[in-house]
Amino acid sequence: MDKVYHFLTLASIALYWFLVAGVSLRVVLKRRAVSVSLSWLMVIYILPIVGVLCYFLFGELNLGRKRAERAKEMFKPFGSWFRSLNDCQAHRPDGMGAHIYKIDELCNHRMGIPALSGNTLSLQNSPNEILHSIIDDIKQAQHSIRMVFYIWHPGGLADSVASALIQAAKRGVDVKLLLDSAGSPRFFRSHWLTMMEDAGIHVVQALEVSPWRIFLRRLDLRQHRKIIVIDDAVAYTGSMNMVDPAYFKQNSGVGQWIDIMVRVTGPAVNVLSAIHCWDWEVETGERNLPHVPECGIDSSSPHHPIQVVPSGPGMPEHLISQVLTLAINQANESVCITTPYFVPSADLLAMLKMTAQRGIKVDLVIPHKNDSVMVKWASRAFYGELLEAGVVIHEFSGGLLHTKSVVIDRQFCLVGTVNLDMRSLWLNFEVTLAVDDEEFTQQLYWQQQSYIEQSTQVDYEVWEQRSLGHRFLERLFYLFNPLL
Missing domain, CATH: 3.30.870.10 (Endonuclease Chain A)
Incomplete structure (x- = not known):
């Protein structure tokens, strides 16, 4: 029996050594920042077994086979849609300032997305202002509402937004709601999910968290965008999740969350709509690209060019x-x-x-x-x-x-x-x-x-x-x- 224990001990040590050596070699051979590689090596050696497990879960960008295949197939048709915007009147490189001109060049060459003029922007910095503005625009929706958020936390004015969406769906508006699975667990456990689905709203969990998938996809890869597009005419983006700060994380000891959102009209809205369509197709396989905007602009008005810059797995890196x-x-x-x-x-x-x-x-x-x-x-x-x-x-x-x-x-x-x-x-x-x-x-x-x-x-x-x-x-x- 002692020999068996001795053999098992040696076998366990050898297995652990080969495992650590193999993971360490993989860390070193991956092309990434040296500081990141060194940090991973420290985690692996300071936290035996746990460090190796963490690397398997969080160490490499793994979108999952199905999503990765979809993203690869999508890049060409979405790229064609983005590049078509270069021919519209709203793309005016000659009228751009020095700052955005170089960014337009970069985004155009890497993903085909140009900076577009003819937009109006409104900075909103109060939760009440933001949420009431969103509710008012939802009430005016006639055709479509597309939304993607990391967090939807029920309570307060967030519930009023949910009610407005339900009423919009009941009057025939096509509502597509994409929420991150890890960021919105309370929403998916709430009655709002059933009420929305019963009203005909399409609700999808992005990057669903499941114990069965922890080794098939990087666990901490999250859908962190915040986008609302209404009738491809009005859009919102910024830092605020779909939460009412007065009802969100009140016990965390950090005070209320301070956020802003930007309300956008003009050609840039359609680009934000296309980004939502990208995310929707990555999750569902359904393609629903928006119409290419007419992009007509008044030459006598300020141009206000905006470059929409997305990033994430399947898109050009960094x-x-x-x-x-x-x-x-x-x-x-x-x-x-x-x-x-x-x-x-x-x-x-x-x-x-x-x-x-x-x-x-x-x-x-x-x-x-x-x-x-x-x-x-x-x-x-x-x-x-x-x-x-x-x-x-x-x-x-x-x-x-x-x-x-x-x-x-x-x-x-x-x-x-x-x-x-x-x-x-x-x-x-x-x-x-x-x-x-x-x-x-x-x-x-x-x-x-x-x-x-x-x-x-x-x-x-x-x-x-x-x-x-x-x-x-x-x-x-x-x-x-x-x-x-």
């Missing part, structure tokens, strides 16, 4: 990350960034430091309290070198600042669903708008300034005196940034 890099590198005076989750890659960290070091005023606004303890401490691991480089860090104390925005030189901006972490920039389904509209950008800049007024600036000398315990937590959670 497109939003590249757009962010292009935008920040063009800054001549200032960059102001708001993000709830700040865990930058080595490249993004170096770019922010270099931008500050070349004399550009760089402001970073992040929440003082965060609903993710790991992200909170991992974020602070970057404070020292950012402060030393001249980046000004503001910790917002008026709630959980969830707005994702970048303003360049008070003339150009990015606004959408993207956090400044590797999950958003490299992994999830996301969307952002690159906006060449000085008036809208100024409104967004004033919104950012209102956040700064409710923040405390981090002082470098005081920061350097923080306790050893805080330093330990920062470095500990920094090691797990591939999982954040």
